[in-house]
Amino acid sequence: MKVGPNKIAVAGALLLSGCATTHQYAGSILDCESNPIAGAEIEAWKNSWVSFRPAEMLVSTASDSSGRFELHTRRNVSFFVFAGRKLVMETHPEKSEDKCEIPGT
Numbered sequence: 303m304k305v306g307p308n309k310i311a312v313a314g315a316l317l318l319s320g321c322a323t324t325h326q327y328a329g330s331i332l333d334c335e336s337n338p339i340a341g342a343e344i345e346a347w348k349n350s351w352v353s354f355r356p357a358e359m360l361v362s363t364a365s366d367s368s369g370r371f372e373l374h375t376r377r378n379v380s381f382f383v384f385a386g387r388k389l390v391m392e393t394h395p396e397k398s399e400d401k402c403e404i405p406g407t
Contacts, residue, residue, distance in 0.1 A: 323376065324374050324375070324376060325374070325375050325376070325377070325378055325379065326372065326373070326374055326393060327346060327372070327373040327374075327375075327379060327382075327391065327393055327394060327397075328370070328371065328372045328373075328391070328392050328393045329370070329371065329389060329390050329391040329392050329393065329398070330365070330368075330369045330370050330371070330388075330389075330390045330392075331344060331365045331369050331371065331384055331385070331386035331388070331389060331390075332369055332386060332387065332388040332390060333386065333387050333388070334387045334388070334402035334403075336388065337369075338365070338367075338368050338369025338370070339365060339369050339385070339386045340365060340366065340367045340368070340369060341364050341365060342364060342365045342369065342371075342384060342385040342386045343362060343363075343364050343384065343385045344362065344363060344364070344365065344371055344373070344382055344383070344384040344385070344389070345359050345361075345362040345382065345383045345384070346359070346360045346361050346362070346373050346375055346379040346382055347359050347360065347379065347380055347381050347382070347383060348360050348377050348378065348379060348380050349380040349381070357380065357381075360375045360377055360379060361373050361374070361375050365386075369386075379394075379397070381397075382397065382399070384399075387400070387401045387402050388400050388401070388402065
């Protein structure tokens with residue numbers, strides 16, 4: 303029997319290892335003055351990319367007293383739904399959002 307680098311033979315069965323990769327998302331939820339929002343809910347969602355299947359919520363949490371949060375999921379996140387005005391992502395800056403109005407526009 304041949305066993306590759308990501309496979310383990312156990313008692314005649316073939317098990318795949320390395321399939322349970324965890325994605326970590328960390329950041330802060332703020333108001334428009336950049337003050338942290340404690341206890342703000344945040345949800346991580348995954349698009350199905352199939353027209354008849356709705357998006358799926360993967361995991362949710364609430365921010366701590368300093369507005370910070372961490373989410374861990376086995377699938378990549380498509381988008382976030384959050385209570386607050388600014389989502390500042392430390393681990394994935396491209397997913398940051400700002401819902402505050404820009405003065406003078």
